Amino acid sequence: MSKPAGVEVLVEGVSKSFGRIAALRDVSLHVAPGEAVAVSGRSGSGKSTLMALIGGLEQPDRGRVLLDRLPLWTGRNPARARREVVGFVFQSHLLLPALTARANVEVALIGAGVHRGARRRRALELLEAVGLSDRAEHRPAELSGGERQRVAVARALANEPRLLLADEPTGALDSTTSERVLDLLFGLREQLGMTLLLVTYDHAVGVRADRSVTLIDGHIDSATESLVG
Amino acid sequence: MYAIISTNLFRRPARTVFTASGIAVGIAMIVALLSFTRGLQQTAAGFVHLGGSGLGVFQANVSEPTASLLPEALVGRLAARPEVARATPLLLVVEAVKGADAAIVFGAQPNGFFSQSLVVVSGHRPGSAQEILVGDRLAAQLRRRPGGQLVVHGRPYRIAGVYHSGILFEDSGAVLGLAAAQQLTGRTGEETDVVVQLAPRVRAGAAARAIENAFPGTQVISDPEQALRVGANGTLISKAILVIVVIALLLGALSVVNTMAMSIIERQSELGLLSTIGWAPSRVAALILGEGVAVSVLGACAGLLIGVIGGGLLVKALGVSAYVSPSITAWGLGRGLLVGVAIGVLGGIYPAWRVARMRPLRALSGT
Numbered sequence: 403m404s405k406p407a408g409v410e411v412l413v414e415g416v417s418k419s420f421g422r423i424a425a426l427r428d429v430s431l432h433v434a435p436g437e438a439v440a441v442s443g444r445s446g447s448g449k450s451t452l453m454a455l456i457g458g459l460e461q462p463d464r465g466r467v468l469l470d471r472l473p474l475w476t477g478r479n480p481a482r483a484r485r486e487v488v489g490f491v492f493q494s495h496l497l498l499p500a501l502t503a504r505a506n507v508e509v510a511l512i513g514a515g516v517h518r519g520a521r522r523r524r525a526l527e528l529l530e531a532v533g534l535s536d537r538a539e540h541r542p543a544e545l546s547g548g549e550r551q552r553v554a555v556a557r558a559l560a561n562e563p564r565l566l567l568a569d570e571p572t573g574a575l576d577s578t579t580s581e582r583v584l585d586l587l588f589g590l591r592e593q594l595g596m597t598l599l600l601v602t603y604d605h606a607v608g609v610r611a612d613r614s615v616t617l618i619d620g621h622i623d624s625a626t627e628s629l630v631g
Numbered sequence: 632m633y634a635i636i637s638t639n640l641f642r643r644p645a646r647t648v649f650t651a652s653g654i655a656v657g658i659a660m661i662v663a664l665l666s667f668t669r670g671l672q673q674t675a676a677g678f679v680h681l682g683g684s685g686l687g688v689f690q691a692n693v694s695e696p697t698a699s700l701l702p703e704a705l706v707g708r709l710a711a712r713p714e715v716a717r718a719t720p721l722l723l724v725v726e727a728v729k730g731a732d733a734a735i736v737f738g739a740q741p742n743g744f745f746s747q748s749l750v751v752v753s754g755h756r757p758g759s760a761q762e763i764l765v766g767d768r769l770a771a772q773l774r775r776r777p778g779g780q781l782v783v784h785g786r787p788y789r790i791a792g793v794y795h796s797g798i799l800f801e802d803s804g805a806v807l808g809l810a811a812a813q814q815l816t817g818r819t820g821e822e823t824d825v826v827v828q829l830a831p832r833v834r835a836g837a838a839a840r841a842i843e844n845a846f847p848g849t850q851v852i853s854d855p856e857q858a859l860r861v862g863a864n865g866t867l868i869s870k871a872i873l874v875i876v877v878i879a880l881l882l883g884a885l886s887v888v889n890t891m892a893m894s895i896i897e898r899q900s901e902l903g904l905l906s907t908i909g910w911a912p913s914r915v916a917a918l919i920l921g922e923g924v925a926v927s928v929l930g931a932c933a934g935l936l937i938g939v940i941g942g943g944l945l946v947k948a949l950g951v952s953a954y955v956s957p958s959i960t961a962w963g964l965g966r967g968l969l970v971g972v973a974i975g976v977l978g979g980i981y982p983a984w985r986v987a988r989m990r991p992l993r994a995l996s997g998t
Contacts, residue, residue: 512632
């Protein structure tokens with residue numbers, strides 16, 4: 403696998419509401435290229451919304467998100483950014499149940515218009531990287547929780563993202579499997595040099611990141627922002 | 632993409648089969664009617680060239696060519712035209728033969744070119760008004776031979792001979808003297824049409840226009856499609872096909888809309904995921920549109936098969952199998968398939984549009 407440089411993330415005064423509920427209020431954050439930042443906070447504090455805004459899944463009501471100094475929505479097409487720059491891993495693996503592990507990884511490459519043969523090769527390469535080459539032709543129902551999450555990681559890496567957004571990637575896993583998935587994520591980040599943002603409840607995850615920020619009621623709590631690791 | 636489409640189609644096999652079946656019924660009706668019309672057209676070709684004629688002159692604005700009535704004096708005036716080599720009157724008597732409703736009895740002058748063109752394969756030509764010639768197909772159908780009897784309009788005639796002409800209508804019917812036919816039907820001095828052989832180097836189209844101009848109130852039929860249009864049945868069938876195509880399109884499209892709308896509600900988070908991992912909205916929409924087209928094409932293929940079988944059943948059900956054979960053409964099948972694709976595209980547009988507008992985060996959370 404090639405080694406893409408990490409992307410610089412700049413969140414400038416971003417606010418986002420869903421109906422009457424204000425999820426984020428005037429949030430600003432800078433993440434340096436290749437940095438690993440853990441975002442923690444209570445349920446409803448706006449962690450997932452922040453990830454969605456950085457990944458271009460939602461548009462901010464106010465403020466803007468810049469990836470490598472290019473603003474999403476105005477200067478960079480969000481769907482294209484998700485295809486070329488960003489990779490997502492969710493708490494729920496969100497694999498397509500009717501497809502095999504290999505096909506699930508290939509799906510991300512279909513979006514990028516990669517040729518069939520190259521897709522297949524890349525998917526097998528990635529499954530090998532996450533230790534699942536022997537499970538390539540198994541469907542999600544035939545895989546364990548940890549294996550499914552590793553397939554989801556492989557899918558997130560398919561387009562060689564320079565920014566990996568992981569929203570509670572170990573939330574549904576037992577502690578041993580969580581450790582393995584975290585080892586995988588941080589190992590790949592080391593290997594590929596990409597920027598990593600992790601939403602987590604787990605303090606142990608925050609400890610492994612370069613820096614940790616905490617969200618409280620839609621604000622970044624500056625008192626908790628710290629350098630770790 | 633194709634693999635995902637086919638996988639998704641068979642995730643709910645019963646739903647796919649039911650949707651495709653609905654489309655298949657519509658397509659089958661279209662194909663059956665098209666093959667029937669084509670068969671009718673081929674039969675009409677024989678009707679135009681009765682007795683080896685170049686064209687036929689009928690009364691204008693009649694519901695059916697057989698309902699036409701012309702004065703007997705018209706024959707002489709037609710024969711005098713420069714574009715006409717020979718003309719002979721015919722009186723068509725329909726639904727008159729006992730045991731063979733589809734058979735037509737042709738009242739024709741014994742010395743006219745129509746009667747003279749018939750090849751008598753057994754027996755002899757009629758020697759009196761009480762004798763009749765029977766076409767070989769009708770003779771075979773009713774198991775009649777020379778010397779036997781044929782009942783027309785309740786009146787028995789002695790079969791003088793059996794003929795073959797090579798024209799389906801003629802071979803499936805019988806020929807009586809014109810005077811005898813007029814007497815039988817109470818139409819003395821009248822005829823249904825005049826069949827005309829054109830002079831050398833005269834084109835049928837030009838001759839038809841000249842005759843229609845010279846004899847107002849007449850209509851000249853010189854090609855099979857024209858023959859179909861003149862008859863109310865042909866027009867009705869053509870219109871019925873159009874109506875069925877429109878109904879099939881609407882019902883099929885609604886059924887695809889319903890199926891695809893249910894499918895996108897069920898798969899909301901999956902479709903949200905595709906957006907999340909970078910599929911452009913147009914690509915996700917194309918996936919849904921592709922699934923709609925695929926289920927329609929499946930239905931259309933089944934419909935083509937049923938339609939081919941149904942065409943044969945249709946002519947039997949209408950009791951016209953004696954003189955209409957359904958004709959399947961590649962273009963007829965192609966039209967059925969095109970309607971199937973159109974159903975898929977029409978039915979897939981709305982669900983595809985909805986998917987394209989889906990917000991990935993909300994779709995992922997299933998809200």
